[in-house]
Amino acid sequence: MKALLQAVSIQLRIGSGLVLLLFVFLHLSNHSLGLVSAQVMENAGHLFRLIWRSWPGTVLLYGALILHFTIAIHHLVTKQSLRLSGREWSQTVLGLSIPIIMVVHVFGTRLANTVHGVDDSYIYILVATFAQSPMSGLRNALGLVVVWVHGCWGLFEWSRYKSWFNNKVAIAYAALFPLVPILALLGYLSAGREIAPKTLDGEWMEQYYASLGVESFEWIGEIGRAIDLFYWAFLIVLLSVPIVRFVRILAQRRLDLVEIDYLDGPTIKHPQGDNLLDISIKHEVPHASVCGGKGRCSTCRIRLLQHSGQNPPGEREKRVLEGVDAGTGVRLACQFVPTGSVQIARLFPAEARSEDAQNHTAHSSGVEKTVAILFADIRDFTQQSEQKLPFDVVYLVNQFAESMGEAITRSGGRIDKFLGDGLMALFGIDTSPQIGCRQALKAANEMLVELEALNTKLASSLDRPLKMGIGIHAGPVVLGDMGYGKVRSLSAIGDAVNTASRLESATKETGSVLCISKDVLNFADVELPEAAARSISIRGKQKELSIFALSSMNDIAIHRT
DSSP states (O other), X not given: OHHHHHHHHHHHHHHHHHHHHHHHHHHHHHHHGGGTOHHHHHHHHXXXXXXXXXXXXXXXXXXXXXXXXXXXXXXXXXXXXXXXXXXXXXXXXXXXXXXXXXXXXXXXXXXXXXXXXXXXXXXXXXXXXXXXXXXXXXXXXXXXXXXXXXXXXXXXXXXXXXXXXXXXXHHHHHHHHHHHHHHHHHHHHHHXXXXXXXXXXXXXHHHHHHHXXXXXXXXXXXXXXXXXXXXXXXXXXXXXXXXXXXXXXXXXXXXXXXXXXXXXXXXXXXXXXXXXXXXXXXXXXXXXXXXXXXXXXXXXXXEEEEESSOOOOOHHHHHHHHHTTOOTTEEETTTXXXXXXXXXXXXSOTTOOHHHHHHOOTTTTOEEEEEEEEEEEETTHHHHHTTSOHHHHHHHHHHHHHHHHHHHHHTTOEEEEEETTEEEXXXXXXXXXXXXXXXXXXXXXXXXXXXXXXXXXXXXXXXXXXXXXXXEEEEXXXXXXXXXXXXXXXXXXXXXXXXXXXXXXXXXXXTOSEEEEHHHHHHHTEEOOGGGEEEEOOTTOSSOEEEEEESSSTTOEEOXX
């Protein structure tokens, strides 16, 4: 239930924020018309007020404002820890400063119009800004920038994890975000320069005061008292946040405790009711979360290892997990609320970035799967490179890697790693062992064709044509992202990998181009002549391995594709 309420809260915060940002965008666009003239800005303002001061517009605008502020305060009260990132603190401070900065403008316009009947036209605002209260103009300009930055920052954080967000969208954001307030400020200043000289004309000012629609100016004092009352109420709300948090913490200590066992970290106990990300933050356990626990980036992903009676993921969490192909047993820490003892593994380092989540697959955190493994190596490469310059050696290796890499990729394989003048590739990671073995055999053929083309291309710079040995085996391996820091990639380890490497070495012993284990042939449903059958010893194993050694791919016949 708590996860559901949290998901609803996030949606309401996003929706209310978009409504407020739309209002601000239209308001600033109206300001920019001051570049044409103050009268054009005033005429457009009539339409703007007609929309937002209708009863549907009023309910939508002020409902969104109250809802957005209430959710923000609730978030501060219920968040397990206030150890926020610099970005989160900046956004929070900006948001809380908006009411303080803008209350004078809002009360002096909408409240003055609704309660006292003041005609709060743009002329009214321009006169107040450029003739009667210049400080009000500076405050409004500051409020304009703060509101726009806060809204655009929130919009960016919401949209950056969407599938449609790309570099073009980011460039459009970067162009639009500063352009709107700049044009609004220039338009407002231009209109003000047009109005300011008129305020020195006594007759014009008499007409202006008459146009306000009020008989006296007692309402100004009443508006001032209302503003003071608002400041006190706002201060009380802010001071109540730490008090309510303290009471909540005391109440939590009386609740049942859940035990969280981090696979590569501590084991902690915590009162039931908070999500796992908040628990990690509270107990200073490093945990990735690029989006700050809003259920968008998926970098807080965990795998449940030992658990009992945990609540299933909600619809929002399901959509995010399905979008990243997370696999079974994976949850978002910011959405997962433990209801009992649980052992978990964090799938990303604490310093993970959003792009790390996008590149993470269901295999990344470690799975056992039967795949086809291919090893290839250039024969006698050391002798070939002894008389060459370092530049020529590097060029030759890169040409070989490019040609073989393209052949493997075309065949449906994945390069695991390059090993100097050799390589290791995996097939069937996302399919079946049968398909993977057929792809590996196809890749071997493609590689030999590419090698012939490479020999032709480099004939003038080679002492003799390049030769290659290829070994292919199939078996269970452990797949996962392995390495450290930025040098992490999906790789495989296990006995099957060692056996495939041994098969590549066997091509030297048998004088063949390709050595294939019988397991590969069984998976791929391939028949080979018995004359090609061999048996080789594998280090650490008493039983020899049945293989087939080939001088070309011509003898292979795949019966089912």
